[in-house]
Amino acid sequence: MSGDRQKPGNGAKKKAHQVVTSADVAREAGVSRSTVSRCMADDERISEATRKRVQETAAQLGYHVNKIASSMNRRKSDLIGLVTSGLTDPFRIEFLDCLISQIQQSGYRPLVIDVSDPDQMGISMLNLLQYQVAGVVVTSGSPSPEVGTHYLKRNVPVVLVNRAGRLEGADVINCDNVHGGELAADMLLKSGKKRLGFLNVRGGTYSGNVRGEAFVSRIAPRLADGEISFTSLVCDSADYDGGFHAGLKYLAGGENTPDAIFCAKDHIALGLMDAARFELGLTVPGDLAVIGFDDIAAARQGAYQLTTVRQRADQLAEMTVERLRRRIGGDDLGDERLVLPVEFIRRQTV
Amino acid sequence: MSGDRQKPGNGAKKKAHQVVTSADVAREAGVSRSTVSRCMADDERISEATRKRVQETAAQLGYHVNKIASSMNRRKSDLIGLVTSGLTDPFRIEFLDCLISQIQQSGYRPLVIDVSDPDQMGISMLNLLQYQVAGVVVTSGSPSPEVGTHYLKRNVPVVLVNRAGRLEGADVINCDNVHGGELAADMLLKSGKKRLGFLNVRGGTYSGNVRGEAFVSRIAPRLADGEISFTSLVCDSADYDGGFHAGLKYLAGGENTPDAIFCAKDHIALGLMDAARFELGLTVPGDLAVIGFDDIAAARQGAYQLTTVRQRADQLAEMTVERLRRRIGGDDLGDERLVLPVEFIRRQTV
DNA sequence: TTGTATGCGTTATCAT
DNA sequence: ATGATAACGCATACAA
Numbered sequence: 253m254s255g256d257r258q259k260p261g262n263g264a265k266k267k268a269h270q271v272v273t274s275a276d277v278a279r280e281a282g283v284s285r286s287t288v289s290r291c292m293a294d295d296e297r298i299s300e301a302t303r304k305r306v307q308e309t310a311a312q313l314g315y316h317v318n319k320i321a322s323s324m325n326r327r328k329s330d331l332i333g334l335v336t337s338g339l340t341d342p343f344r345i346e347f348l349d350c351l352i353s354q355i356q357q358s359g360y361r362p363l364v365i366d367v368s369d370p371d372q373m374g375i376s377m378l379n380l381l382q383y384q385v386a387g388v389v390v391t392s393g394s395p396s397p398e399v400g401t402h403y404l405k406r407n408v409p410v411v412l413v414n415r416a417g418r419l420e421g422a423d424v425i426n427c428d429n430v431h432g433g434e435l436a437a438d439m440l441l442k443s444g445k446k447r448l449g450f451l452n453v454r455g456g457t458y459s460g461n462v463r464g465e466a467f468v469s470r471i472a473p474r475l476a477d478g479e480i481s482f483t484s485l486v487c488d489s490a491d492y493d494g495g496f497h498a499g500l501k502y503l504a505g506g507e508n509t510p511d512a513i514f515c516a517k518d519h520i521a522l523g524l525m526d527a528a529r530f531e532l533g534l535t536v537p538g539d540l541a542v543i544g545f546d547d548i549a550a551a552r553q554g555a556y557q558l559t560t561v562r563q564r565a566d567q568l569a570e571m572t573v574e575r576l577r578r579r580i581g582g583d584d585l586g587d588e589r590l591v592l593p594v595e596f597i598r599r600q601t602v
Numbered sequence: 603m604s605g606d607r608q609k610p611g612n613g614a615k616k617k618a619h620q621v622v623t624s625a626d627v628a629r630e631a632g633v634s635r636s637t638v639s640r641c642m643a644d645d646e647r648i649s650e651a652t653r654k655r656v657q658e659t660a661a662q663l664g665y666h667v668n669k670i671a672s673s674m675n676r677r678k679s680d681l682i683g684l685v686t687s688g689l690t691d692p693f694r695i696e697f698l699d700c701l702i703s704q705i706q707q708s709g710y711r712p713l714v715i716d717v718s719d720p721d722q723m724g725i726s727m728l729n730l731l732q733y734q735v736a737g738v739v740v741t742s743g744s745p746s747p748e749v750g751t752h753y754l755k756r757n758v759p760v761v762l763v764n765r766a767g768r769l770e771g772a773d774v775i776n777c778d779n780v781h782g783g784e785l786a787a788d789m790l791l792k793s794g795k796k797r798l799g800f801l802n803v804r805g806g807t808y809s810g811n812v813r814g815e816a817f818v819s820r821i822a823p824r825l826a827d828g829e830i831s832f833t834s835l836v837c838d839s840a841d842y843d844g845g846f847h848a849g850l851k852y853l854a855g856g857e858n859t860p861d862a863i864f865c866a867k868d869h870i871a872l873g874l875m876d877a878a879r880f881e882l883g884l885t886v887p888g889d890l891a892v893i894g895f896d897d898i899a900a901a902r903q904g905a906y907q908l909t910t911v912r913q914r915a916d917q918l919a920e921m922t923v924e925r926l927r928r929r930i931g932g933d934d935l936g937d938e939r940l941v942l943p944v945e946f947i948r949r950q951t952v
Numbered sequence: 953t954t955g956t957a958t959g960c961g962t963t964a965t966c967a968t
Numbered sequence: 969a970t971g972a973t974a975a976c977g978c979a980t981a982c983a984a
Contacts, residue, residue, distance in 0.1 A: 321961035339699035349689035382669040526904030554876030671977035
């Protein structure tokens with residue numbers, strides 16, 4: 253009845269196996285393993301009756317396809333590597349949240365790799381390859397170009413999100429940092445503030461630098477007129493504490509104290525605001541106007557009501573997964589740079 | 603020279619393979635695949651010279667062990683399933699952050715499963731089994747008992763974190779919710795506030811309920827004396843917005859308006875505070891004392907300076923991974939309930 | 953210390 | 969529409 257030939261010579265030998273395999277289902281349902289495989293994959297060309305019977309048998313026996321064995325055979329898993337560095341940056345968390353559910357909904361599984369040490373990034377991406385990942389999303393660090401060849405060789409698509417990215421064969425998705433910087437500039441110019449500043453982490457990040465440069469370019473004419481002044485401000489970390497300490501340092505008073513600061517990202521802006529209000533007794537936007545970037549959840553909260561440039565984490569995730577899926581599906585897309593629109597959100601800090 | 607027998611009859615046939623396998627390394631280094639396997643695994647009983655030579659050859663050829671094939675052989679992967687629901691709860695994010703790096707440092711990889719629909723949890727945990735995970739950490743939802751048997755049958759250890767959990771064979775780790783609730787109660791009793799409240803999400807969560815019950819038990823004597831009053835308050839979501847709207851609802855004024863509220867978690871407390879201060883013009887702690895639970899990063903920020911009960915995400919993660927590793931290693935631990943100590947952090951909201 | 957032989961559970965190919 | 973068979977790449981028991 254069972255068509256599969258047993259291993260030669262083991263006749264009735266039958267170990268008390270712990271785990272149910274397709275062979276068990278096949279035997280029980282009176283079909284071949286091939287048929288079981290097809291039924292579990294909802295293959296078109298299987299008869300309705302057989303499929304139903306096999307699937308019922310499978311359920312009864314508690315059979316689940318072994319993805320590892322499946323991946324081995326297909327030389328590709330349904331894992332998607334997610335390269336990130338810690339879960340501390342609010343916007344990245346929101347993005348990852350969207351990304352994870354999108355990936356799941358597409359039938360894939362996220363395999364997270366934390367690269368707190370950027371230098372480690374190359375190794376980590378190579379590690380990912382060990383798992384036969386179907387694709388990789390990089391949300392932190394910049395992979396060395398040589399890593400790219402390893403991925404290209406295996407046709408493993410890579411998407412870089414919000415970074416410079418110079419990886420051949422990979423998609424690079426950014427929000428419109430330039431336009432965002434310009435929007436912030438326009439707002440502050442219109443506000444009547446005179447001593448403008450741009451606050452970013454020391455050394456800068458790719459996104460932050462682009463935003464800052466666009467901001468400066470936009471205010472350049474008025475700067476030349478001498479109508480306003482501009483200062484470049486730096487903090488030691490790209491987070492709340494960084495912004496907080498920068499606030500203490502730059503807002504302590506004096507002639508050139510800025511009265512309007514564009515922050516590279518919301519999280520920094522929140523720290524800055526708190527230092528200004530709670531430590532230095534300044535009013536916002538009275539004494540100090542603040543503009544952020546990202547529109548993270550906290551920016552909307554009553555305590556902050558931060559005016560900011562919104563980039564949509566959900567759209568970013570959607571585009572990421574869409575590109576990935578198309579490439580996994582075999583679409584031969586060239587290297588592309590995709591830009592997502594941003595939106596100015598005026599609240600109460602300017 | 604090469605000891606491995608080739609497939610019969612394929613002689614010199616050699617396809618232009620894309621991917622480097624142990625056979626390639628073996629051929630190049632003049633050893634067997636077994637030796638390559640042993641060298642890559644740093645097997646003790648391989649000669650120093652051979653290992654060095656093989657590893658160099660491997661590096662040269664760009665060979666990396668195929669974890670999928672390896673997992674297939676060992677019938678166990680080095681993946682650890684992380685069951686969570688979204689990345690919106692700040693404390694859970696901090697916990698996951700610690701957990702992910704701990705898992706990585708232990709040589710495992712986190713496979714994230716998002717179960718936004720709690721009913722889906724059983725299916726998702728079963729899915730995890732398809733990947734031959736070495737272990738599972740559940741940070742959200744409560745798995746149905748029947749799922750447990752599937753895991754037990756395969757000797758896949760499960761750790762439940764901060765939940766009720768009634769899964770046979772699994773570890774359950776909680777912070778000391780009872781003591782935390784008592785600490786909050788003691789503080790509020792000492793503060794001289796008279797109209798106490800406990801704010802939790804409608805329906806409650808396991809942790810929240812325990813905290814609230816401990817809180818009430820502790821204030822019970824004084825309640826009996828009639829010295830103070832107590833109200834149970836509910837919000838619609840266990841987050842900032844939930845706390846915010848609860849604030850608008852319960853603090854609008856009137857005879858019985860609470861003057862001290864213990865919140866089931868920090869995130870709720872933040873929303874409550876903002877509603878009180880920015881929407882209702884109340885002072886904290888003057889008009890309203892607030893105590894949270896968790897000590898998330900935002901609680902330390904200048905805007906809040908929340909008095910709270912701290913549970914340490916890093917310790918929680920450490921213990922989780924340690925238990926998991928021991929069970930994976932074969933230690934036959936019974937069902938255990940582990941409790942992590944909490945600490946009262948007095949800041950400025952009471 | 954190293955090599956040989958085998959099987960892990962699945963799917964793709966070819967056959968019927 | 970379904971069955972037989974051959975890989976997939978590795979690790980391990982057993983030999984030597």
